[in-house]
Amino acid sequence: xxxxxxxxxxxxxxxxxxxxxxxxxxxxxxxxxxxxxxxxxxxxxxxxxxxxxxxxxxxxxxxxxxxxxxxxxxxxxxxxxxxxxxxxxxxxxxxxxxxxxxxxxxxxxxxxxxxxxxxxxxxxxxxxxxxxxxxxxxxxxxxxxxxxxxxxxxxxxxxxxxxxxxxxxxxxxxxxxxxxxxxxxxxxxxxxxxxxxxxxxxxxxxxxxxxxxxxxxxxxxxxxxxxxxxxxxxxxxxxxxxxxxxxxxxxxxxxxxxxxxxxxxxxxxxxxxxxxxxxxxxxxxxxxxxxxxxxxxxxxxxxxxxx
DNA sequence: AAGGCTAGCAACCGCACCAGA
DNA sequence: CTCTGGTGCGGTTGCTAGCCT
Numbered sequence: 001x002x003x004x005x006x007x008x009x010x011x012x013x014x015x016x017x018x019x020x021x022x023x024x025x026x027x028x029x030x031x032x033x034x035x036x037x038x039x040x041x042x043x044x045x046x047x048x049x050x051x052x053x054x055x056x057x058x059x060x061x062x063x064x065x066x067x068x069x070x071x072x073x074x075x076x077x078x079x080x081x082x083x084x085x086x087x088x089x090x091x092x093x094x095x096x097x098x099x100x101x102x103x104x105x106x107x108x109x110x111x112x113x114x115x116x117x118x119x120x121x122x123x124x125x126x127x128x129x130x131x132x133x134x135x136x137x138x139x140x141x142x143x144x145x146x147x148x149x150x151x152x153x154x155x156x157x158x159x160x161x162x163x164x165x166x167x168x169x170x171x172x173x174x175x176x177x178x179x180x181x182x183x184x185x186x187x188x189x190x191x192x193x194x195x196x197x198x199x200x201x202x203x204x205x206x207x208x209x210x211x212x213x214x215x216x217x218x219x220x221x222x223x224x225x226x227x228x229x230x231x232x233x234x235x236x237x238x239x240x241x242x243x244x245x246x247x248x249x250x251x252x253x254x255x256x257x258x259x260x261x262x263x264x265x266x267x268x269x270x271x272x273x274x275x276x277x278x279x280x281x282x283x284x285x286x287x288x289x290x291x292x293x294x295x296x297x298x299x300x301x302x303x304x305x306x307x
Numbered sequence: 308a309a310g311g312c313t314a315g316c317a318a319c320c321g322c323a324c325c326a327g328a
Numbered sequence: 329c330t331c332t333g334g335t336g337c338g339g340t341t342g343c344t345a346g347c348c349t
Contacts, residue, residue, distance in 0.1 A: 014318080016343085056319080057318085060318085089337090091336075103318085106338075107317085
């Protein structure tokens, strides 16, 4: 049984806002503010609208100092960098862009940036003959899109992962990193974010959290090394030994990801090879990203979810 | 000129979280 | 502690204008 709807959807007006409605809403909010109750607001001012609709209209369109369109190159870079580091946290990303709304940023990403990054000239995925880094989904399948793999790569980089064959993922982290990322320490947001944004409906965070257990460490190994030498990176696999998918990505796909990462200006060429290839090497630092501020946003995001 | 297609964007939907009763 | 209402957020939908054939 679901909760009661916030309004009578059958009787409230839906669809595009009329200019008169905008005037009424803008005038009221300018004079009285929202008084902290959007649900009651439309009744007060005689608008036949849902309170949530009023709030959305105000936040995304009527609020002062809103900018629409005309995204600058700097904003493009910031959006791409933040998306790669924290995923589709549009409100967080929008907060870094004065005058931009989360809806605007989301639409801009979905219609322009994503297309620009992944658009024209995509090569078909070929199936590899040689062992390569596998970016695993929790169900054991490879991450299906270049974006997903890009996110996983960056996330892997962000937790300081290094390729050490035979060592489970979490055992491979520094103690400080383990405690930072441990759900036991209260930091579950990062993983739940990964679940919802990277693997909607496919990632079992609880399984992932189980990987630490109460004593931390052991159990599920979201990163594992397969018997064939393929290194699988996953988050919260429900299997203690994630089956290596038969799907791997050959040079073309790696080229594509490398290109994407280079396009958003976050990786030096040498670095991206370390990320994507199976060679051992240091994970580098996100602070080397050419877009200023991304590190601090990510750290803030981490801290915010750790409280 | 007309029909189909696509991109862009405003708005809706549903879920999660939080605070207060 | 539980319930309930309000809010915030991300994903999705649907409309419209412009482009293409």
